[in-house]
Amino acid sequence: MNKVITGNEAAAYGALLSRPAVVCAYPITPQSRVVELMAEFHSQGLLKGKFINVESEMDAIGYVIGASSGGVRVFTATGSQGLAWMHEGLHWAAGARLPIVMVNVNRPIAAPWNLTSDQSDSLSQRDTGWMQFYCENNQEVIDTVIQTYRVSESIGLPAMVCLDGVYLSYVAESTEIPDQAMVDRYLPPYEPDFPAGKVTANRYKLWDKSAPEPDSYSTDEFFESRYVLHKLQSQCLDAVLRANDEYKEIFGRAYLPVEEYKADDADVVVVCSGSAVGTCRHVINILREQGHKVGLVKLKMFRPFPKELVRKALAGRKKVAVIERDMIPGQGGVFCQEIKWALSAEQRAVPVYGFVSGLGGHDITAKLVEKAILFTLQEEPPEQDVIWLGLPEKRESDEYDKRSIKIY
Amino acid sequence: MNTINAPLKYINEEYVQPPHTACPGCGMPLAMRGLLKALGSKVILVIPPGCGSIIGSYPKRIFRDKGENIPVLSTPLGSAAICAGGLKTALVIRGDTETEVVACVGDGGTYDIGFGGLSAIAERNEDIIYVCYDNELYGNTGAQRSSATPWGARTVTTIPPVAKMENKKDIISIMAAHGIPYLATATIAYPDDLMRKVRKAKDITGFRFLLILTPCVTGWLYRSEFTVEASRLAVETRIFPLLEIENGTHITINKQPEGIPVEEYFKIQGRYRHLTSEEIAEFQGKVDEGWKRLQWSASYGNQA
Ligand SMILES: Cc1ncc(C[n+]2csc(CCOP(=O)(O)OP(=O)(O)O)c2C)c(N)n1
Numbered sequence: 001m002n003k004v005i006t007g008n009e010a011a012a013y014g015a016l017l018s019r020p021a022v023v024c025a026y027p028i029t030p031q032s033r034v035v036e037l038m039a040e041f042h043s044q045g046l047l048k049g050k051f052i053n054v055e056s057e058m059d060a061i062g063y064v065i066g067a068s069s070g071g072v073r074v075f076t077a078t079g080s081q082g083l084a085w086m087h088e089g090l091h092w093a094a095g096a097r098l099p100i101v102m103v104n105v106n107r108p109i110a111a112p113w114n115l116t117s118d119q120s121d122s123l124s125q126r127d128t129g130w131m132q133f134y135c136e137n138n139q140e141v142i143d144t145v146i147q148t149y150r151v152s153e154s155i156g157l158p159a160m161v162c163l164d165g166v167y168l169s170y171v172a173e174s175t176e177i178p179d180q181a182m183v184d185r186y187l188p189p190y191e192p193d194f195p196a197g198k199v200t201a202n203r204y205k206l207w208d209k210s211a212p213e214p215d216s217y218s219t220d221e222f223f224e225s226r227y228v229l230h231k232l233q234s235q236c237l238d239a240v241l242r243a244n245d246e247y248k249e250i251f252g253r254a255y256l257p258v259e260e261y262k263a264d265d266a267d268v269v270v271v272c273s274g275s276a277v278g279t280c281r282h283v284i285n286i287l288r289e290q291g292h293k294v295g296l297v298k299l300k301m302f303r304p305f306p307k308e309l310v311r312k313a314l315a316g317r318k319k320v321a322v323i324e325r326d327m328i329p330g331q332g333g334v335f336c337q338e339i340k341w342a343l344s345a346e347q348r349a350v351p352v353y354g355f356v357s358g359l360g361g362h363d364i365t366a367k368l369v370e371k372a373i374l375f376t377l378q379e380e381p382p383e384q385d386v387i388w389l390g391l392p393e394k395r396e397s398d399e400y401d402k403r404s405i406k407i408y
Numbered sequence: 409m410n411t412i413n414a415p416l417k418y419i420n421e422e423y424v425q426p427p428h429t430a431c432p433g434c435g436m437p438l439a440m441r442g443l444l445k446a447l448g449s450k451v452i453l454v455i456p457p458g459c460g461s462i463i464g465s466y467p468k469r470i471f472r473d474k475g476e477n478i479p480v481l482s483t484p485l486g487s488a489a490i491c492a493g494g495l496k497t498a499l500v501i502r503g504d505t506e507t508e509v510v511a512c513v514g515d516g517g518t519y520d521i522g523f524g525g526l527s528a529i530a531e532r533n534e535d536i537i538y539v540c541y542d543n544e545l546y547g548n549t550g551a552q553r554s555s556a557t558p559w560g561a562r563t564v565t566t567i568p569p570v571a572k573m574e575n576k577k578d579i580i581s582i583m584a585a586h587g588i589p590y591l592a593t594a595t596i597a598y599p600d601d602l603m604r605k606v607r608k609a610k611d612i613t614g615f616r617f618l619l620i621l622t623p624c625v626t627g628w629l630y631r632s633e634f635t636v637e638a639s640r641l642a643v644e645t646r647i648f649p650l651l652e653i654e655n656g657t658h659i660t661i662n663k664q665p666e667g668i669p670v671e672e673y674f675k676i677q678g679r680y681r682h683l684t685s686e687e688i689a690e691f692q693g694k695v696d697e698g699w700k701r702l703q704w705s706a707s708y709g710n711q712a
């Protein structure tokens with residue numbers, strides 16, 4: 001069935017079709033509609049699971065930690081301040097290996113207060129052990145939520161499906177809502193590997209499911225659990241690819257963790273993630289028509305970082321431009337950092353241009369993307385970690401300002 | 409009306425199996441012992457950081473039914489009630505309606521950092537038993553003040569002459585105001601009373617809150633043989649009333665102590681040693697006032 005729905009609604013439909021047994025989420029702009037729609041589904045009898053109105057994000061994550069520990073499929077959603085409020089629970093869920101699926105609607109974190117779009121909220125949770133996927137459009141949101149249950153439950157790790165606040169959360173697009181029977185075929189009921197009446201965290205040897213539960217805990221176990229958490233990350237990519245292939249077989253749609261667009265012979269590629277990818281595709285089309293050998297690499301999967309795929313996509317290019325809507329003070333863009341790390345082992349250094357753009361609700365326009373790509377084509381690699389793309393106010397006040405690169 | 413001596417069939421099973429790492433003279437393992445004896449082993453304990461999680465699992469699991477460990481879900485400090493709620497929901501969805509989910513949380517995890525979640529679970533009347541073992545301070549981190557610490561008491565962060573200046577938070581009234589089906593207080597000096605209340609809680613559906621006063625040897629600074637004595641004196645001085653409240657209004661005071669002077673209780677503890685006689689009189693005044701208010705509430709509630 002095709003419906004014109006927003007990103008928030010796509011997230012809720014994805015969750016509904018995945019048949020979670022426990023749903024709880026706390027509202028926050030621009031995610032609130034996800035919570036409301038889940039409540040509507042529940043009141044209409046469409047959502048068969050429990051819908052719990054919780055009183056904070058810490059308690060939303062706590063409740064799903066409890067429920068997932070008891071062995072049922074769960075769903076929650078948040079964004080921004082709410083995700084920050086969950087922080088302790090995020091580490092907890094990953095350490096306890098709970099297959100929780102959460103939708104995060106990306107919004108800036110205060111101060112200053114801002115209600116628009118910024119991926120810094122989830123990117124700043126990158127080290128919690130959660131998988132992270134960033135969606136380009138509403139179709140991808142709904143499909144990714146469903147796929148992520150497959151991935152998350154097969155590995156036994158939590159996962160975040162991220163969508164840009166406002167640009168996806170509030171924008172309605174024609175979206176194919178998968179058929180429930182087909183989703184049921186794709187995503188069978190969740191079968192925990194412990195009986196009812198027990199809890200997963202009780203089985204402390206999480207990495208070896210056949211091992212008897214120990215009578216005592218030791219420091220060895222913590223150390224080893226970290227070894228295992230790290231090792232599991234290497235299985236995630238395979239699980240994602242498998243889930244994606246099977247999804248394609250049933251639904252005819254697929255999303256690569258790292259997707260190349262018109263990049264085969266491109267000397268310069270731009271890397272982007274989230275809703276701005278669409279704008280980048282458009283600009284690449286235009287620049288290609290003008291004869292520039294430019295292409296695009298879309299990063300959908302961010303955690304675990306698909307290092308090898310990124311290397312394959314970027315190594316050997318003349319230049320790489322990263323355009324992103326997030327920012328770590330003193331470091332610059334998060335994607336840029338990780339991409340530099342992925343390329344650090346290359347024999348021939350690939351210059352990476354780090355553009356930070358669209359913060360606080362500014363559009364990453366086609367004009368800005370074009371400027372960024374032309375800058376990359378024409379200018380020498382900058383020393384600076386950040387190139388400010390579309391910084392609203394022109395000022396020339398201090399030494400830093402003079403040295404920093406700004407494109408208006 | 410004295411229901412305290414109601415006999416409870418002696419239970420031979422031991423679900424708290426030493427050796428454990430509680431301080432010699434800690435009151436909490438005694439509370440856990442009574443709790444589990446009355447509940448039986450078809451439980452999942454939900455324990456956040458605190459002395460409960462340490463002695464419960466390090467270096468050995470002590471909550472056991474014969475050779476088997478009783479399942480324990482450990483949680484973040486502020487999330488015990490919430491995780492317990494989620495867990496219970498999951499069990500019921502999976503068809504297990506028998507296992508009792510029991511959160512065992514210190515006063516820090518109850519009155520302070522976990523209070524929001526506790527209030528929420530109570531408001532939603534979720535079907536768990538919540539036990540607060542109240543040692544009136546953060547035991548595990550070294551005896552710092554909590555909002556359960558009594559007025560005038562010394563802790564490592566309320567050091568005379570600036571001992572605790574605020575009254576103990578009235579968690580009983582707060583929880584009663586949630587209108588929960590069952591709330592009871594107990595303490596280790598009265599194990600029959602404690603176990604009877606646990607049994608009663610077990611037979612009720614919905615949110616059940618048990619406040620168990622558990623003396624802390626290193627925080628209250630008494631000699632380790634005075635654990636039970638401290639618990640008894642807290643009741644005898646009317647500082648800690650033994651009561652039950654049903655549906656938020658119907659109050660039963662289980663024991664009407666004669667009200668011996670608070671000094672008797674203070675004498676065996678180091679945490680009150682700095683109090684002047686005026687301050688002790690002030691404390692006594694607070695206790696007398698509180699007791700009067702409790703009698704009034706009990707008679708008022710019971711008229712309805
Ligand atoms: C979020 C968080 N903050 C602080 C701590 C450190 N911490 C562990 S136990 C504890 C005190 C708990 O006190 P209480 O709940 O009264 O239990 P008790 O230690 O007295 O048994 C604290 C502060 C923690 N584990 N988590």
